[in-house]
Amino acid sequence: MYWQKSKWWWRLGIGLLLLGAYIGLYQLRLAQAAPTSGSGATVTLTNVSYDSTREFYQAYNQNFQKYWQRKSGEKVAVAISNGGSGKQANTVIEGNQADVVTLALAPDITSIQQAGLLKANWQQRYPDNAAPYTSTVVFLVRKGNPQQIRDWPDLLKPAVNIVTPNPKTSGGARWNYLAAWAYASKKYHSTEKARQFVRKLYQNVTVLDSGSRDATTTFAENGQGNVLLTWENEAKLVCQQHPGEYEIITPSISIKAEPSVAVVDSVVAQRNTATVAQAYIQHLYSVKAQKIAAQNFYRPTNQKVAQAYRKEFPALQLVTINDPLFGGWAKVQKQHFANGGIFDQIYGGG
Amino acid sequence: MQLLQTKPIKWLLLVLAWLFIGIVLVLPVGLVLVQAFASGWHTYLTTISSLVTLQAINLTVTATLISIVFNLVFGVSAAWLIAFYDFPGKRLLNALIDLPFSVSPVIAGLIFILTFGRGGWLAPLFSAIHVQIVFAPPAIFLTTVFVTFPFVAREVIPVLEAKGREEEQTAALLGASFSQILWQITFPAIKAPVAGGLVLATARALGEFGAVAVVSGNIQGKTLTLSLLVQNLYNDFKFNEAFAVATILLGSTILVVLLKQRLLKN
Incomplete structure (x- = not known):
């Protein structure tokens, strides 16, 4: 009996030792992650964002922590949540306590506003339509560009297989669709011709995933299709991950994609975080943050920073959502993406 | 019997x-390991000892421990009730216990959103006392x-039903207290099914994805369980890191299975 008892002591000892080591490691990591010095209670902010912003906000959050501690003496920890933009907006509507939302497109924030969580003028509260960084839609092709894709018309060639997400479910996909529409409208000056152009383009779509990141994985990891229609920042990220395997083709005309940001008024009122949340959004427009955005492949809105990084972002004709051609998101949503809208008509076999 | 002895069939x-x-087990598990170590030991160790991973481990382990305790208390009481007593609604209760097996995990998540989320039935109560349920650890x-x-x-139910309640009744007649009956008569008889049930519950709690994904809100460092972290890393092109975290889940599952075999042997 004695040896059995001692065996149990050993086990308990080893177990406690492992547990102690684990707790030690955890405390160490916590200490490493905490902002360096200063006093005062830690405030936490939750930033609910979309799929491809993780690297950017990780870098930005560190910068903001330092900035805010210098400015107010307060320690701030920012928790980030990533996912499909529309889905993320839904979680906020259902009760996810987001102090700020940084989503892929304005309508997703508008839907949160319509649920009564923030004020109707959210897009006027910050510069540049509350879009501190922008992007555009480009083509990602495999090395050597075997299909010789140079501009939008090349996507209509019979041998081309396009990968792009579904505009009904994905925010990024709406920008893709609208970019094609912008090109065709500017080129042919006719709604009917634009519709035919975009229909032909979607006939060449081989995989219509539900989200941008899914589409990227389908194209880059699973090897489907010849060309991926996607965000410029997403395309650049793929090229960084797989050096030398892909090429980015910038078309002659594309859309100015404006990922929007907002403070969620009702949440910050409840959590008493309005000041720091507003500073978090405002600081996105600072020179330092704009540089971080550019380093993470977003086009800066600050002209000086944009100038400094101009080699990274080829010049092209960018059509905005407020161009008379589109007339703003409300009109676009109704005309193109609502049930029975133009996308349904051209893709539903109509 | 002649047939069974032919070598070719064997x-x-x-x-x-x-x-x-x-094909369905060894190969995929092998690939997980290959992927996990594809960028070397250093990446592997950094990933599994990073703060985000440790926080995911804490959350997963806490959720699993809570489930185990709940399972033990609820499971044994419910089984005792159903096996030893007759009462109106017994069949209904019996059927309700099975509900989580028949309901899709996504629906399971959604019912908590509908109950505790903004605009849900119980939302006014919990927002009045400033307790966040959905998109926070409590919902997990x-x-x-x-x-x-x-x-x-x-x-436990079938084992208790097969055993019958005669022994418990006899003990009660002889003057045994409730705790004596529970620990000396009933518990020894149901030790094996309790252990088996707990092992299954642990494995499920560690790996649960669907229901937790709906209520989590994917907030890094707050509501990411290990399974959700794997998905998040995968979606961020961090394939090797994703598989590195997956090895933690794999390892803990293997531990649980080994534990089960050990318990069954005793």
């Missing part, structure tokens, strides 16, 4: 069994308990 079955296990615990709670009850 070999055929053996090859089929190994082929099947090889609730859903994990929900998807695991039938395990112990399901294993």
